[in-house]
Amino acid sequence: MIFRLNPSSGVPLYLQLMEQIRHGIETGALKAGDQLPTIRGLAEELVMNPNTVVRAYRELEHEGVIELRHGSGAYVSESVAGRARVTRKAQNIVQSAIERLADLGLTGDEIRRLFDNEIAQLRAGTASGGKDE
Amino acid sequence: MNELVIETHELRKSFKGQPALAGLNLQVPAGSIFGFLGRNGAGKTTTIKTLIGLLRPDSGDARVFGLMPGDSSAGILIRRRIGYVAEDKELYPYMTVAQIIRFTRGFFPRWRDDLEQRYLKMFELPLNRKIPDLSKGTRSKLVLLLAICRGADLLILDEPSDGLDPVSVRDMLRELVALAGSEAITIFFSSHQLEEVEQIADSVCIIDRGAAVVAGSLDDMKTQYQRLRVVFGEQLPAGIRWGEGADYVRQEGRTVEILATHNVEDILNQARSVPGASVERFPVTLKDIFLETVRSN
Numbered sequence: 001m002i003f004r005l006n007p008s009s010g011v012p013l014y015l016q017l018m019e020q021i022r023h024g025i026e027t028g029a030l031k032a033g034d035q036l037p038t039i040r041g042l043a044e045e046l047v048m049n050p051n052t053v054v055r056a057y058r059e060l061e062h063e064g065v066i067e068l069r070h071g072s073g074a075y076v077s078e079s080v081a082g083r084a085r086v087t088r089k090a091q092n093i094v095q096s097a098i099e100r101l102a103d104l105g106l107t108g109d110e111i112r113r114l115f116d117n118e119i120a121q122l123r124a125g126t127a128s129g130g131k132d133e
Numbered sequence: 134m135n136e137l138v139i140e141t142h143e144l145r146k147s148f149k150g151q152p153a154l155a156g157l158n159l160q161v162p163a164g165s166i167f168g169f170l171g172r173n174g175a176g177k178t179t180t181i182k183t184l185i186g187l188l189r190p191d192s193g194d195a196r197v198f199g200l201m202p203g204d205s206s207a208g209i210l211i212r213r214r215i216g217y218v219a220e221d222k223e224l225y226p227y228m229t230v231a232q233i234i235r236f237t238r239g240f241f242p243r244w245r246d247d248l249e250q251r252y253l254k255m256f257e258l259p260l261n262r263k264i265p266d267l268s269k270g271t272r273s274k275l276v277l278l279l280a281i282c283r284g285a286d287l288l289i290l291d292e293p294s295d296g297l298d299p300v301s302v303r304d305m306l307r308e309l310v311a312l313a314g315s316e317a318i319t320i321f322f323s324s325h326q327l328e329e330v331e332q333i334a335d336s337v338c339i340i341d342r343g344a345a346v347v348a349g350s351l352d353d354m355k356t357q358y359q360r361l362r363v364v365f366g367e368q369l370p371a372g373i374r375w376g377e378g379a380d381y382v383r384q385e386g387r388t389v390e391i392l393a394t395h396n397v398e399d400i401l402n403q404a405r406s407v408p409g410a411s412v413e414r415f416p417v418t419l420k421d422i423f424l425e426t427v428r429s430n
Contacts, residue, residue, distance in 0.1 A: 008328055015356075044311050
């Protein structure tokens, strides 16, 4: 699994790393039980701060995506298999939605903004119980 | 991680009536790679010289490993535990590379032969060449080797990548990361290269006119800060107040750009409540933060 991080994108590096590990699991590049690189090894390979790798691994552990075993490293959780199935299902839904939006003549950026807005609305709705525009 | 290796409180220093440090507060956690940023003349080198006891502050205090560097006996203890690379990277001109390494090693009982061998090979340093005949980049690498191999607990590097080519910069950054991962070491470095700071630092401080304008965890900053662009359909509603968190606001015609440091959702909702306004949000890079905070200060 090759990770590619962009320090200047504005997205925190630990979130980028978490996202790529999740993505690796969703696509099947990382499977339940697979061992992840060591903290030091990954920090050197990607030329990033070891504390940042620790933070990403800890958060993923907290989410149940990986397990940290004392002294022996990080492993992809056995429980991710079910999640991968849900993701594949979701992928089909998103794909058909995007195809229909593209048929209406919307560009990728427009579609992305619509998605972002809806997600923001959803969040605002759950946070305050109401919304208006 | 909560222990502080460097801590300053209201540090002030003037040269001929010109303030170089104007109440600097700095907190560097143990084990961090800490990026120290600011424009030329912002007070970075004065800060560093105060930390290693080369300058005495007019007021306020600085502590390194809990000790006061201005105190002569404490200063010696501190300097023994610090590897320092000065901005000018000056070295005794009459020695060869091998001689300066042997010479420096004599002062440091904790000298790391393993690291010396590693860096000699990696940096491809010419052992028998005299120091004046070295290129700027090679000299930078040699100075870095001398600082690291003394077995320091704290590295203070004043623009360590200055003069290095891109490959050497990457090698150096990788080495700093490796050191941070394998040794219990804290790395404090100043730089104008925001990309390299963004790549390896976990904490940063931006100073301007001798005081910190932004400080903290880089990832937390990127999570909390957002850049918002609001375009109003007609003219800007009179008397709009963006409220808390909208710390840096600029306006051009019907467009308002906001760098929000916190409270982003409230600011967004406020913008969306104006009829006809379109709102976009962008992630914030270190460059955005630097330019915005240093400009408007």
